[in-house]
Amino acid sequence: MKSWVNAWERLGIFLQNYNKMTHINLENELLGIRGLMAFRPITALPINILAEILFRSNEGLNKGKKDN
Amino acid sequence: MAHINLEKDILGIRSLAMYRPDTGKPLYELSQVLLRDDSPLSQAERELIATYVSFLNECKFCMSSHAAAARYLYKAEAQTVNLTLEDYQDAPISDKLKALLTIAVNVQKDARTVSNENVALARSFGATDRDIHDTVLIAATFCMFNRYVDGLATLTPMDAETYEVMGERMGTIGYIPPKL
Numbered sequence: 001m002k003s004w005v006n007a008w009e010r011l012g013i014f015l016q017n018y019n020k021m022t023h024i025n026l027e028n029e030l031l032g033i034r035g036l037m038a039f040r041p042i043t044a045l046p047i048n049i050l051a052e053i054l055f056r057s058n059e060g061l062n063k064g065k066k067d068n
Numbered sequence: 069m070a071h072i073n074l075e076k077d078i079l080g081i082r083s084l085a086m087y088r089p090d091t092g093k094p095l096y097e098l099s100q101v102l103l104r105d106d107s108p109l110s111q112a113e114r115e116l117i118a119t120y121v122s123f124l125n126e127c128k129f130c131m132s133s134h135a136a137a138a139r140y141l142y143k144a145e146a147q148t149v150n151l152t153l154e155d156y157q158d159a160p161i162s163d164k165l166k167a168l169l170t171i172a173v174n175v176q177k178d179a180r181t182v183s184n185e186n187v188a189l190a191r192s193f194g195a196t197d198r199d200i201h202d203t204v205l206i207a208a209t210f211c212m213f214n215r216y217v218d219g220l221a222t223l224t225p226m227d228a229e230t231y232e233v234m235g236e237r238m239g240t241i242g243y244i245p246p247k248l
Contacts, residue, residue, distance in 0.1 A: 023187045024197035036201075043101055043205060046094035053090050 004055055008032050071221045079230075080129040080222045081213060082246050092245050095213075099243040102206050108199050111239075112141035113165055114206060116152055117172050121207045123153055124176045127214035129224040134210075136235025164193035168203040175207035 012032025026039045037044035074083040085092025103114045115138035122130035135153070139146040145160070152159040156169045167190035174181040182204070190200060217224075225231065 021184075023182065023184070024200050036205075040201060040205075042105070043098065046098040046101065049094040050091060050098075053094070 004051070008034065069221065070223065071219075074220075074222065078223065078246075079225060079234075080133065080217050083222050084216060084220065086246050086248060089245065089248060096243045096245040098209060099213075102202065102209060104242045107202050108196055109165075109168075109202060110141075112138055112148075113161075114202070115141055115238075116149065116161070116165070117169065117203060117206045118210045119149065120152065120156065120169055121172055121176050121210040122214050124173065125211060125214035125218075127218050129217050129222065130210065130214050132225075132228075132231040133234045133238065136231040137238035138235075140235045140239035162193070164190065164195050164199070167193050168195060168199060171200065171203050172207035175204055176211055179204075179208070 009031055012030075012034065022035070024039075026035045028035055028038045030038050037048070070083065072087070075086045078086055081095070085096060103118065104111060107114060109117075115134050119131055119134040119138050122134060125131075135149050138149045142148050148160055152161060152169075157166055159166075161169075167186070171182055171186050171190060174183070174186060187200060190203075
């Protein structure tokens with residue numbers, strides 16, 4: 001499992017315990033940002049592409065430096 | 069002077085999209101989806117939320133350019149933009165938009181302060197899940213854009229005419245990444 005996905009999941013679990021009710025009905029049980037992305041795939045697409053480029057590209061900082 | 073070596077004379081976010089087109093493309097696409105695609109909020113209302121968040125972040129480039137786009141889209145009611153920046157609670161905008169702006173203000177300040185009461189008030193004026201979702205994502209996205217543009221000290225024009233031209237382009241052709 002990718003470590004930044006893990007971080008998102010941990011954040012999601014934290015938020016779920018912190019506030020059991022989301023402000024809007026996401027119509028899914030996914031955690032954190034994954035729930036938002038499933039609610040609105042059209043906005044999820046560019047956000048995912050951006051994350052993919054920032055964390056997967058071989059240029060610039062290496063992956064470990066950015067994830068940590 | 070920008071903090072990194074950007075294309076000379078290219079303004080704000082555009083210079084960053086030219087510097088790194090692979091990240092520029094999804095950022096422009098996100099702007100286009102959020103501010104131009106179908107939404108229960110009008111394009112002018114969404115530009116106004118982007119403007120207000122940029123104003124709170126004191127990002128001169130984003131605030132001035134999106135204010136110009138909002139003025140262009142509001143047409144005869146262009147003064148709505150300045151009145152909102154002065155005091156949104158007293159501006160000639162709908163109660164729903166005022167309640168959504170309060171949510172956007174809280175997202176900018178500390179997103180954990182968006183309260184059930186803020187959301188209930190927006191719903192009482194007819195806001196749907198989509199209105200609330202789009203408001204929060206526009207506010208969050210513009211916090212990122214504001215920091216991206218200012219964190220690299222991109223070129224920020226000071227004259228109103230430059231922004232007026234930019235606003236008309238944003239209001240007509242929308243958000244298309246710069247050609248290289």
